[in-house]
Amino acid sequence: MAQQTIESLYEQALVRKSQPEESSYTNYLYTKGLDKILKKIGEESTEVILGAKNTNDELIYETADLLFHLMVLLVEKGVSLDDIKNELGSREGQKSRLHERQNWRVEE
Numbered sequence: 001m002a003q004q005t006i007e008s009l010y011e012q013a014l015v016r017k018s019q020p021e022e023s024s025y026t027n028y029l030y031t032k033g034l035d036k037i038l039k040k041i042g043e044e045s046t047e048v049i050l051g052a053k054n055t056n057d058e059l060i061y062e063t064a065d066l067l068f069h070l071m072v073l074l075v076e077k078g079v080s081l082d083d084i085k086n087e088l089g090s091r092e093g094q095k096s097r098l099h100e101r102q103n104w105r106v107e108e
């Protein structure tokens with residue numbers, strides 16, 4: 001089965017930004033602007049929640065939709081995948097500190 005990486009999904013969204021194509025859904029979103037993209041993120045997030053309550057097939061489908069729209073949002077805002085990876089990397093090995101900050105430690 002063909003697979004797509006997050007990196008290539010981001011790259012496609014980046015290319016659409018610099019080289020728009022008429023029939024592109026990605027370009028439709030850029031043309032509509034940030035509020036439209038944010039609305040889609042909200043919708044797709046809700047659909048992930050509903051999918052998770054239903055079947056794993058639905059969860060997978062809706063998660064793919066959400067990841068696509070997140071990549072479009074990052075490109076629209078000029079945030080790179082490396083920015084996200086650096087943020088995630090900075091959290092490695094700092095679990096207890098993060099838990100303390102967010103105050104969600106499981107009660108013993």
Ligand SMILES: N=c1c2ncn([C@@H]3O[C@H](COP(=O)(O)OP(=O)(O)OP(=O)(O)O)[C@@H](O)[C@H]3O)c2ncn1[C@@H]1O[C@H](COP(=O)(O)O)[C@@H](O)[C@H]1O
Pocket residue numbers: 012016021023024025026027040064065068
């Ligand atoms: N991964 C995706 C992807 N996931 C979801 N979608 C689109 O996201 C939309 C979500 O569906 P909805 O029913 O929520 O939205 P809609 O009713 O079609 O439209 P609106 O609500 O936004 O008005 C659908 O039109 C899907 O086609 C995607 N569109 C594109 N990609 C990737 O982006 C690449 C470039 O696509 P284009 O920009 O369209 O050429 C493609 O080759 C794909 O790899």
